Structures are given as structure tokens and as C-alpha cells.
Amino acid sequence: MWRYLLPIVLFAILIGFFVAGLRRDKETLPSPLIGKPAPEFTLPRVEDPSKQISNAEFAGRPYVVNVWATWCVGCRQEHDALLEIARRGEVPLIGLNWKDDLALAQQWLAQLGDPYVASAFDQEGNVAIDWGVWGAPETFLVGADGTILYRHISPITLEIWEREFVPRIRQGRARE
């Protein structure tokens, strides 16, 4: 009896591993930073590099950090969604311009519209490393208490914004 059953059982276990492997989302790795304090940064502004932008200025209320670059195709895809999110004005959007060319970045904002309250110019990529960024676009939601509540990798859409970000922002507001 076992002689026939055992291979079938082993095969079923193997298939189980395959199915679990297929269902798992291997693209979006969980960020270890969720629930941890958002790393602070102070960088030159893309719009005017003689001025600086720090996320510390936004402490005490929720805000979003969006990692973008002109070399990033996904960033172009999500740009209209970002403009709409900015227009709704639920939270300020801070841009983190990652390893980009300043002139190109300025041109991008001038041509496509600027959804950000300010964009930080992270040419060296040091701030991006602190935030565990590995692929633009990435969008972080920081709560009023300064902890990272959520991270979305890949272009954001209004649907994702309403499903993942808005409830978390409302929840944070309700607790205050």
C-alpha cells in the first residue's frame, strides 16, 4: 500500500511548494523600516539647490516620501496619479530625487507638473540607502508620530492610493 501511496504524497508536497512559490510576491520585499522612525534627511532642493529641504520640517503630521528620477520609466507612469494625489491635498508629498541629473529633474517638473511640496536632490544616493530604497518608484507613508507606516514599490495608482494609503492616513488622524 505504502509503496504506491508514498510517491503520491511526496509529489503532492512538492506541488504544494511550487504553488506556494508561485503565489508568493517575490518582487516587493517587505521593508524592515515599517514601524520604525523615518530616517531624517536634509538635502538641496531640486527646484533651487541653494535652498535645503528636510523631512524634519514635516514632523507632527503625516506626509509621503516619493522616490523618483528622470531615468525611471515607472516614475513617468505614476506622475499623473501623483499630480491628482497632490491636488486632493490629503498629505504633503515630498519628492526624493534619486541619483539624477539636476537639469533633467528640473525640466521634468517644469514640463510634467510638480506634485511635490519640495523635492530633495539625493545625487549620491546616501539618503536612499538610509531608507532602504532599491527600485524607483517607491512611495513611503510617514505617520504623524514620525514612523514609517507603509511602503509601496512600483508605480502608484489612484486605486492603490485609496486602498492602501488613505485608510492609514485616516486611521492616524482618528487616533490623534
Next chain:
Amino acid sequence: MRALLLAVVMMAWAAAAMAIDTAPAFEDPAKQARYERLARELRCLQCRAETIADSNAFLAADLRKQLRQLIAEGKSDQEILDYMTARYGDYVLYKPRVTPRTWLLWAAPVLFVLGGGALAAVVILRKSRLPDSDPSDPGLGAS
């Protein structure tokens, strides 16, 4: 067999000789050795299947730069690996840590050897108990 052995040795040697950056990062050979070893323990998250030592992705270059800086600051291996996992998670470690989630991964080779050994022992013992001339045995090749 000898050719195979040679090929394996040459492949291992090629991996060790693969230059990360054109110039060595440190004058001190001990630091340079640490740098090269740690660069091989960290995964490039843009390319996943490569370490930051092997990858040409710009994130890998940035992480190598950060690694050089941390070594220059005199951080220990553990501090450097903690720095990376705090930002990128355990996935950044090319060699996974032994945790409740990964023990099966680490134990799997031993379990396979033990399991195979037990199976082999059972089969051999059972066969050895059979009489040498089994009238029902149709001959070689049949099980």
C-alpha cells in the same frame, strides 16, 4: 575525472579573482580582504541573483561605496551586516541567517542525507534477509 576536477578548481579560482572595482579600495590588505568578503555576503537588490561584488547595477556600486566607508570608519563585520539588514531586511544577506523561518533551509541537506541513508538501510536490510535464490524472482532487472 581529472578534467572535471581541473574545471572545478579553475572556476573557484576565477570567482576569487573576479575584480570588484578596477582599483583596490584599501591599501591595507586585511581591510581589502574584509571588503571583498563582505561584498560577497551582500545581495544587490536590483538584480537579486548577484552579490554587490558581482553586480554592475548602480545600487550595488552605491552599497560598495557605503561598505568601504563603514570599514574605513572601523565598524565590525556584525555592525556592518546589521546596518544593511536594518535598511534592506534579511534578504540583503546572500547567506541567510539561521532563524525560525530558515532552519529548514539550512537543515535540508542533512535531512536529505539522513532520510536517504535511512531509506537505503531499510531497503538493503530487507533485501539481505531474502533468500539468495528466490524462486519467484524472475531475474535481473525486475524489482
